[in-house]
């Protein structure tokens with residue numbers, strides 16, 4: 392009998408759902424027990440439902456091809472069959488919040504890629520290398536939901552992953568002001584060039600809701616669990632302003648960032664802090680953890696999307712072009728893989744952390 396935890400994927404047919412399928416097809420701790428999507432796809436086999444719209448490298452993995460999709464809204468039917476779920480369901484925010492909480496209340500932990508619960512005060516928003524201790528807030532969430540096992544945890548938006556890891560490594564130098572401009576791949580919108588031909592040779596200077604996420608989410612990640620408030624209180628010592636731009640790239644979000652610090656680090660201090668930054672995933676040897684979370688690249692023309700996006704299987708962050716600035720103290724460029732580290736991969740690493748911490752167990 393398998394000792395792997397049984398996982399359900401809700402929203403399994405979209406771009407992020409497909410990335411979950413791809414990553415979990417061969418995962419040492421988790422096995423895909425069930426796939427679910429909207430009522431429209433329910434009853435079809437997974438292969439039928441993604442026919443002509445499978446966007447991952449290679450074929451649909453054998454073990455899910457013939458799985459029959461459930462209607463994700465059928466919590467009572469799905470919850471008993473899985474130990475936990477990954478959520479990539481696309482509903483409006485209120486409905487997503489309701490559905491994810493319904494799974495939690497059915498004693499089924501939810502690790503979500505959605506933004507709906509990111510600002511729920513007792514929901515941890517986790518980058519496992521940066522704020523693994525935020526899972527302490529789960530006890531307060533369980534108290535509120537009246538559960539003993541169920542809870543919701545989320546991962547942050549993909550846009551922040553190209554600059555937040557570097558700024559996290561530099562928290563010791565007290566960053567006060569940040570400008571971050573992101574150049575975001577079309578797969579972040581769930582699209583390929585085939586679905587979105589107007590992105591060929593184009594730049595679109597607007598991504599709905601993205602700037603608020605880019606400016607706010609790092610602050611929650613740098614916050615702390617307040618035991619009196621039974622909530623995560625965001626940090627208030629850094630201000631971030633951002634512009635988010637869609638560029639004709641399939642995978643890979645780049646950020647160009649400027650930073651002011653209260654302290655006065657040298658270039659070598661900053662590079663040393665990046666290269667030595669390591670966390671719980673590396674200490675615990677989590678299956679998805681990159682060996683080197685952040686690398687610093689010295690070549691003037693790196694990181695480049697084509698050459699560097701798959702660093703550490705898309706789970707590592709590449710930083711380069713660190714130099715002094717005329718207006719700010721320092722500037723740099725960062726690159727992350729938006730559907731690996733930035734979406735499904737980040738959620739899978741978060742679930743591995745939750746398992747290692749004892750929050751996700753076999754039912």
Ligand SMILES: N[C@@H](CC=O)C(=O)O
Nearest residue numbers: 548549550575579580
């Ligand atoms: N909203 C992002 C996806 C990140 O999670 C994008 O549009 O690129």
